[in-house]
Amino acid sequence: MGHDHSHDHTDPPSDPALRVKALESLLVEKGLVDPAAIDEIIETYETKVGPRNGAKVVARAWTDPDFKSLLLLDANKAIHSMGYTGRQGEHMKVVENTAIRHNLVVCTLCSCYPWTVLGLPPVWYKSAPYRARAVSDPKGVLAEFGTTLPKDVKISVWDSTSEMRFLVLPLRPEGTDDWTATELEKLVTRNSMIGVEQALTPEKLQIIEANEKP
Amino acid sequence: MSKTTQHFCNSLPQIPTDAEGPVFAEPWQAQAFALAVHLCDEGHFTWSEWVDMFSQEIKLAQVNGDPDLGNTYYNHWLNVLEKIVTQKQAIKSEEMIARKEEWRSAYLRTPHGQPVEL
Known part of the structure; x- marks a missing residue:
């Protein structure tokens, strides 16, 4: 059998990345965080400021x-x-x-x-x-x-x-x-x-x- | 300008060099950064509360043997973010751990190239 290049899954990201995703999704669900506001902050600090x-x-x-x-x-x-x-x-x-x-x-x-x-x-x-x-x-x-x-x-x-x-x-x-x-x-x-x-x-x-x- | 900066930073023996372009090494770091800023903006905690917890976290990490070279900065940031959210927002750490595993399973069951959803 050759190399099994599987496309039936996606490799999960690193542990901290999963923790951030968990945190963000919980905060969004509880109405404490607006995902659009998060993107805007990132954009501001990365490029505008x-x-x-x-x-x-x-x-x-x-x-x-x-x-x-x-x-x-x-x-x-x-x-x-x-x-x-x-x-x-x-x-x-x-x-x-x-x-x-x-x-x-x-x-x-x-x-x-x-x-x-x-x-x-x-x-x-x-x-x-x-x-x-x-x-x-x-x-x-x-x-x-x-x-x-x-x-x-x-x-x-x-x-x-x-x-x-x-x-x-x-x-x-x-x-x-x-x-x-x-x-x-x-x-x-x-x-x-x-x-x-x-x-x-x-x-x-x-x-x-x-x-x-x- | 960043070229010059990098050039000068390369000559620093102990200090990690600055990356060209954005200062986040990985996207999750930008997410974690923005979450803290946003929660502070919304009044869930004050910035001095954040700084107090953050500097304690760094001290603790150093005591535990982290050489603290700047590359673990956002790991400390994320630890504090989880702690402060647990303290202030009544999201339990068990909830966070369970949700993290849900995300991991979601990745594993999602065909490559498809959007990952819970």
């Missing part, structure tokens, strides 16, 4: 001094004014990188993250080594991301909680004085708003865009 909201906030702060003052004073108000509202009721604080201070964001407890402006957290942000080492050896973590800072720059590490989420306002790269906010957005990476990297330089952006062309 992403770090682009954060990039828009940063680019505006670079080009609009009044907005920047408000952002540093009352980040929630400034971010809400751009139409981005959080769902967990957390407070946001924006910390500004300067010529003498670099900021790095971590959540040592779990993985609190400003989803509203950055989308979903990357895997490394959620890992225990990052969470521990961002505090014990921030310079080492930055070096692993290829980020080196001048000797006299101090690093501040900000520990996010369920009540307070931090977002880094990176330094505006040199050579961008005549750039518009829309152009500047492209320089603002997710990692620069977590603080593990600087914003892209115009040269780096050029290289990336060249690589992305088919």
Whole structure:
């Protein structure tokens, strides 16, 4: 007998996948969950939110001094004014990188993250080594991301909680004085708003865009 | 941009790399994520309740030998989701286990390519 390639069944998915299906179907039956709302949330976080909201906030702060003052004073108000509202009721604080201070964001407890402006957290942000080492050896973590800072720059590490989420306002790269906010957005990476990297330089952006062309 | 990110992350010795594109490794992770967000939105629990339980779950996992490298993150997430739903919504864990097995049987009896229904 040859290989029995059976079509009379479907291989069940992994155990966690079955658990999620069980949970969702029970919640739907009890009227506690609307399946359409679930799909919408997934879509929002996967495609619509992403770090682009954060990039828009940063680019505006670079080009609009009044907005920047408000952002540093009352980040929630400034971010809400751009139409981005959080769902967990957390407070946001924006910390500004300067010529003498670099900021790095971590959540040592779990993985609190400003989803509203950055989308979903990357895997490394959620890992225990990052969470521990961002505090014990921030310079080492930055070096692993290829980020080196001048000797006299101090690093501040900000520990996010369920009540307070931090977002880094990176330094505006040199050579961008005549750039518009829309152009500047492209320089603002997710990692620069977590603080593990600087914003892209115009040269780096050029290289990336060249690589992305088919 | 994701190319750069991946490039930098590849040089991290201990930290798992970020996937290009969506951060969910498997669809169930996105489902579990969205269920928690939705239940919180609907007021079934507060986000700080969630965070408290979630950080306890992670601590417990670490105590039990999970190296906690980020790849088990949604397993912890799912554990907490089941716990919080059991606590708040009166869905019993036996119900969840029974339903899981019903789904498994449904897959096994459904011809390949057909929609799987209970």
